[in-house]
Amino acid sequence: MxxxxxxxxxxxxxxSVLSQLYVSAQGDTPKAPEAxxxxxxxxxxDISRRSxxxxxQDEAALERYLRPDGSLKxxxxxxxxxxxxxxxxxxxxxxxxxxxxVVDVKPPSEERPGAPPGANPEPSSPYVLLAEGxxxxxxxxxxxxxxxxxxxxxxxxxxxxxxxxxxxQVEERxxxxxxxxxxxxxxxxxxxxxxFLLHFPASWKxxxxxxxxxxxxxxxxxxxxxxxxEVIITYRLxxxxxxxxTN
Amino acid sequence: xxxxVTVSCVLLLAVxxxxxxxxxxxxxxxxIAEQDVKPSVQAIxxxxxxxxxxxxxxxxxxVAKFSPGLSLIGWELYSKVKLNSLNSLGMGPNYSLVTASxxxxxxxxxxxGDGSLDFFQGLVRDWQGRDNGVRITAGPVxxxxxxxxxxxxxxxxxxxxxxxxxxxxxxxxxEGLQTVTESQLLISSFSVGPDSLxxxxxxxxxxxxxxxxxxxxxxxxxxxxxxxxxxxxxKTLPSLLIPAELTGGKEPTQxxxxxxxxxxxxxxxxxESNQLIEIVPEKSGSQWQGAILLRSQTPSSIESxxxxxxxxxxxxxxxxxxxxxxxxxAFRIESVNIAKDGIxxxxxxxxxxxxxxxxxxxxxxxxxxxGDNKTLMVEPVIExxxxxVILKTSEIGKGxxxxxxxxxLPSADGDALFxxxxxxxxxxx
Numbered sequence: 001m002x003x004x005x006x007x008x009x010x011x012x013x014x015x016s017v018l019s020q021l022y023v024s025a026q027g028d029t030p031k032a033p034e035a036x037x038x039x040x041x042x043x044x045x046d047i048s049r050r051s052x053x054x055x056x057q058d059e060a061a062l063e064r065y066l067r068p069d070g071s072l073k074x075x076x077x078x079x080x081x082x083x084x085x086x087x088x089x090x091x092x093x094x095x096x097x098x099x100x101x102v103v104d105v106k107p108p109s110e111e112r113p114g115a116p117p118g119a120n121p122e123p124s125s126p127y128v129l130l131a132e133g134x135x136x137x138x139x140x141x142x143x144x145x146x147x148x149x150x151x152x153x154x155x156x157x158x159x160x161x162x163x164x165x166x167x168x169q170v171e172e173r174x175x176x177x178x179x180x181x182x183x184x185x186x187x188x189x190x191x192x193x194x195x196f197l198l199h200f201p202a203s204w205k206x207x208x209x210x211x212x213x214x215x216x217x218x219x220x221x222x223x224x225x226x227x228x229x230e231v232i233i234t235y236r237l238x239x240x241x242x243x244x245x246t247n
Numbered sequence: 248x249x250x251x252v253t254v255s256c257v258l259l260l261a262v263x264x265x266x267x268x269x270x271x272x273x274x275x276x277x278x279i280a281e282q283d284v285k286p287s288v289q290a291i292x293x294x295x296x297x298x299x300x301x302x303x304x305x306x307x308x309x310v311a312k313f314s315p316g317l318s319l320i321g322w323e324l325y326s327k328v329k330l331n332s333l334n335s336l337g338m339g340p341n342y343s344l345v346t347a348s349x350x351x352x353x354x355x356x357x358x359x360g361d362g363s364l365d366f367f368q369g370l371v372r373d374w375q376g377r378d379n380g381v382r383i384t385a386g387p388v389x390x391x392x393x394x395x396x397x398x399x400x401x402x403x404x405x406x407x408x409x410x411x412x413x414x415x416x417x418x419x420x421x422e423g424l425q426t427v428t429e430s431q432l433l434i435s436s437f438s439v440g441p442d443s444l445x446x447x448x449x450x451x452x453x454x455x456x457x458x459x460x461x462x463x464x465x466x467x468x469x470x471x472x473x474x475x476x477x478x479x480x481x482k483t484l485p486s487l488l489i490p491a492e493l494t495g496g497k498e499p500t501q502x503x504x505x506x507x508x509x510x511x512x513x514x515x516x517x518x519e520s521n522q523l524i525e526i527v528p529e530k531s532g533s534q535w536q537g538a539i540l541l542r543s544q545t546p547s548s549i550e551s552x553x554x555x556x557x558x559x560x561x562x563x564x565x566x567x568x569x570x571x572x573x574x575x576x577a578f579r580i581e582s583v584n585i586a587k588d589g590i591x592x593x594x595x596x597x598x599x600x601x602x603x604x605x606x607x608x609x610x611x612x613x614x615x616x617x618g619d620n621k622t623l624m625v626e627p628v629i630e631x632x633x634x635x636v637i638l639k640t641s642e643i644g645k646g647x648x649x650x651x652x653x654x655x656l657p658s659a660d661g662d663a664l665f666x667x668x669x670x671x672x673x674x675x676x
Contacts, residue, residue, distance in 0.1 A: 048329035049306070049348065067378060076350050094351075094369070151368035153358070154328070 042175040042184075043083035047159050051076040052091065056100060058132040064096040064146060075100065079152070081159055086180030088128065088237050092172075097147035097163040098136065099174065102129040102183065102237060128237050129183075132201035135165065137187075139220075140196035142167040160186075168196070181238040192228035197221065200233075210234035279312050279321040286311065286322050288563025289550050290336040290501075292344070296557045300344055304565065306330040308344055308355065308364060317561050317570035326355065326364035334501060334551060335436075337389045345370070345389070347397055349382035352417065370395075371417050374424055376402035384412070385436045390443065392468040394418045396427060398434035398447075414447070414483065421473040428463055430483035438513070440504030443467070444528065444535075446513050447483050448499060458499050459485040460515075462528050462535035486535045487526060487672050488648065493541055495520030505554035508581075514571075518548040518564060523571065527582060534674040538583040541666040543573055578662040583651065583669045589625065589639040590651060590671070597633030597659040604629060608655040609638060613647040616675075623649075633659065646675040 052075040056062050065073040077094040082105075091101045104126050137143050144166040152161045160173040169190035176183055189196060198221040200208065205219045211234070213227030223231045287304040294300060297313045301322075306329045311322035330346055330353065337345035343356045344364065352371035355364040374381065379402070386397030394416040401410035412433050415424040432449035439445055443465040451459055461484055466477035489499060497519035504513055513526040525542035528535050549562040552571060560571040573579070577595060584591045590611065602608050604627050611623040625638035643649070649671040656664055 046329075047327070049331045050329075051331060051349070067380075069379075073378075149369055149372065151353075151366065153367065154365040 042156070042158055042177055043086060043180055045081050045157060045159065045175065046084055047154075048080045050078060050080065052078045052080075055127075056131055058130075060133045061096070061100070061131040063134075077149070079159065079161075081174060083176050083180040086176060088176065088180055088183070090174055090176075090183065092159075092161060092174060094149040094161070094163075096131070096135060097149050097161070097165070097170075097172075098131060099129070099172075099185065100131040101127050102235075104128050104237070129204055129207065129235070130201075132203070133199065136198045136200060137165050137168065137170065137196060139199060140165075140168065141194040142196075168192075181236070183235040183237055185233045185235070186230060187223075187233075188230050189228045192225060194228075195225045196223050196228055198223065198231070198233070204235070207235045207237065208233055209236045279310065279323045282321055285567030286563075287565045288568060290332070290334045291551045291553045291561060291563050291568075292336040292338045293553050293555050293561070294338070294342075296555055299553070299555075299561065300325065300336060300338060301551075301563060302330075302332055302334070302336050302346065306332045306346075308336075308346075311568060313561070313568070315557070317555070317559055317568070319568050323362075325357075325362070328364070328367065330355075330367075333383065333385065335386055335388060337387045337395060339389075345387050345395060347383045347387050349384075350377070352383070352387055352395065352397060371397075371424070374399060374415070375404065385434050385447075388437060388439055390416075390439045390465075390468075392418070392470065394468065396437070396439065398437060400433055401431075412483075414445070416468075418468075418473045420470075423474070425474065425476065426480065427465060427477075428481045428483040430461065432459065432485075434483065436501050438502045438504055439465070440513070441506075441511055444504070444511070445483070446502055446504065446526075446528075448502065448515075449483070449485055455491060455496075457488040457490045458494065460487045460489060460499075460502075460513075460526065462486040462537075464530075464535075487537065487539060489515070489524055489526075489539055490650075490670060493522075493539060493668065493670065494524060495522055497522070499524055501551050503552050503554055503560075505560055506558060510582075514542060514552055514560065516549045516552050516562065518550050521545045521548055523549065523552070523562075531674055536672045536674050539670040539672070540580060540583070541668070543571065543577075543665075545569060545571065576662075577665050578658040578660075579665040580653070580669050583671050585643065585649075585671060585673065586637065588641070589637050590643070590649065592636045592638065592651070592653070592669075594634045594636070594658070594664075596662065598629060598636060599657045599659055599661070600629055600633070602656055603627060603636055605655075608653060610650075610652040610654060611638060611640070612650045613642070613644060614650060615644070616646045616648075643673070645673055648672050 054072055054074045075093050079092045081090040087106045089103045089105055093100045135147055147163045147165040150162040152159050158173055158175040160171050163170050171188040173186040200219050202219055212232040214221040214223040214231055286309055288301050289304055290302040292300045299311050301309050308325040309322050310325045312320040331348040332346040339345050339354055343354055345354050351369050354368050354370045356366040357364050358366045381402045382400045384398045384400050387395045389395055396416050399413045401412045403410045411429040413429050414427045416427050417424055432451055434447045435450040437447040445463045445465050447461045449459040449461055463481050463483050469475050494517045497517045499515035499517050502513055502515040515524040523542040525540045527538045529537040547566040548564040550564045552560055552562045555561055562569045562571045579595050580592055581595050582593045611625050613621045613623055623640050623642045625640045628637045652668045653664055
């Protein structure tokens with residue numbers, strides 16, 4: 001039984017999105033998907049571009065989607081990225097040029113095989129990460145205005161989004177590792193002239209387990225100039241199991 | 248004010264380190280294997296006589312190889328990325344592909360030269376009204392001048408003006424998008440033929456008795472002044488109405504120009520009724536008119552049709568690719584023309600002379616553009632070749648659509664006629 005919350009997200013993403021993410025191409029792909037790799041290697045990703053209902057909730061994050069008449073635009077320019085048979089879908093939007101959400105698409109009922117029939121699982125948000133505030137580079141020296149999307153490319157099968165934010169030329173690469181529950185986000189500034197800042201919502205910061213460079217000040221990562229051409233953020237998407245009760 | 252936007256992405260391309268490097272290295276071929284699985288085809292772009300790029304129903308680009316007779320030899324994906332694409336595909340330099348989603352014209356490159364698309368540039372992402380919901384509704388189509396044409400949903404340039412759909416052109420040397428034509432109706436698909444003749448399908452969902460097609464001569468493009476605005480700007484007005492009875496009541500979707508018997512023709516796909524419609528455009532004064540015929544019934548749904556360099560038509564749909572040849576033995580009306588003394592019908596086979604000379608083997612109606620309906624008296628005359636019938640009448644007027652039904656006309660061999668009903672539009676001027 002899919003909970004109400006998951007019903008909502010199914011509507012938001014639409015069944016077709018989910019099925020395309022997690023069912024390998026049916027009858028229209030000449031080769032079978034490549035095998036899922038071992039832990040430290042990126043997973044084979046399925047990349048789709050599509051229009052999604054706007055699921056953002058934060059006022060500052062929604063600002064980019066406001067029409068002149070005050071109504072909200074959908075995420076018409078979204079990329080959905082997921083590992084074949086994986087559990088998490090990444091949603092990167094080219095209008096805001098940012099990762100706007102990470103969705104856990106596994107219904108909670110599947111997590112609780114022992115639950116009695118008809119039992120309602122605890123409703124919880126399907127969003128492991130949900131964009132809040134302004135884009136992460138906002139506040140860095142050289143940024144102004146809205147980020148502007150240029151395009152994307154595939155680096156060894158991994159999507160790398162290319163955009164400008166003010167005077168910064170940004171490359172943002174996303175991929176999943178392990179069993180698909182480790183998210184890697186790589187930022188690189190082309191020909192950097194200054195250090196830069198990456199600001200994350202508090203809920204995202206809680207899931208960040210590693211950064212390749214920089215120094216934290218609250219939820220802001222300060223990346224020095226010498227590392228501005230590559231900083232990799234590692235997120236743990238799966239919740240840590242609750243500690244077992246001991247007698 | 249016709250110049251709608253500044254295409255910032257293009258300028259960015261020139262200065263950005265993002266831009267892919269131009270490779271002079273020889274490209275490897277895409278290795279195509281024989282497949283048991285048929286691709287689901289939504290759009291096709293011919294490469295040469297026997298190779299095409301295509302988009303499948305998931306928005307993935309593929310490449311397919313055919314025999315000279317257009318039997319499929321094999322296919323392979325050119326990209327696994329699923330693009331949110333409209334049903335049109337254009338080819339750019341160095342085997343790049345151009346697609347459109349409602350909010351972007353995308354050019355995809357194989358920068359690594361490994362037979363797989365790996366760089367997807369947002370070529371055009373800015374136009375007037377985009378923030379207010381103006382979307383790309385059709386295209387992209389590359390014309391012979393190196394421009395990319397695409398259609399935008401209706402919008403008003405200035406407050407108080409009626410919203411108009413627009414066909415716009417992007418050119419690498421232009422500072423912005425140029426409006427090519429304007430239309431009161433949304434353009435749902437279009438094709439550009441020889442001599443810059445534009446055929447556009449105009450959407451009018453509330454009208455169910457037929458489907459409007461506009462034929463418009465596009466103004467010439469001056470390469471040394473790519474931002475010049477045509478004056479006057481042509482209007483894309485309805486030229487022909489394809490009656491619903493000819494399409495099985497289903498909408499014609501995609502179209503393409505092709506050449507046959509030294510004539511330029513237009514073929515339209517009706518994927519829901521598996522029918523192909525043929526239009527033979529004819530210019531009369533400043534307007535386009537012409538004949539509309541049922542060309543063939545296809546074995547499967549056809550979403551997209553293209554003319555290969557060899558002149559053969561190739562169709563594609565959910566069940567793969569199909570060569571769209573007409574069976575040589577089919578007894579059909581091949582063309583309809585208007586002469587001074589009547590209506591000229593050309594058949595693919597000799598007609599049954601006994602039936603062919605009887606006036607009651609035919610019903611000819613003239614439906615005026617005002618809606619009046621008149622049955623014309625005709626006197627059939629069979630030419631010496633046995634394949635041409637002239638329905639002599641002096642009653643043909645102007646501003647009418649002629650509906651000709653050959654309800655009782657077998658071939659000389661006794662075969663039934665495939666397409667008994669044809670239409671011909673005659674405008675006032």
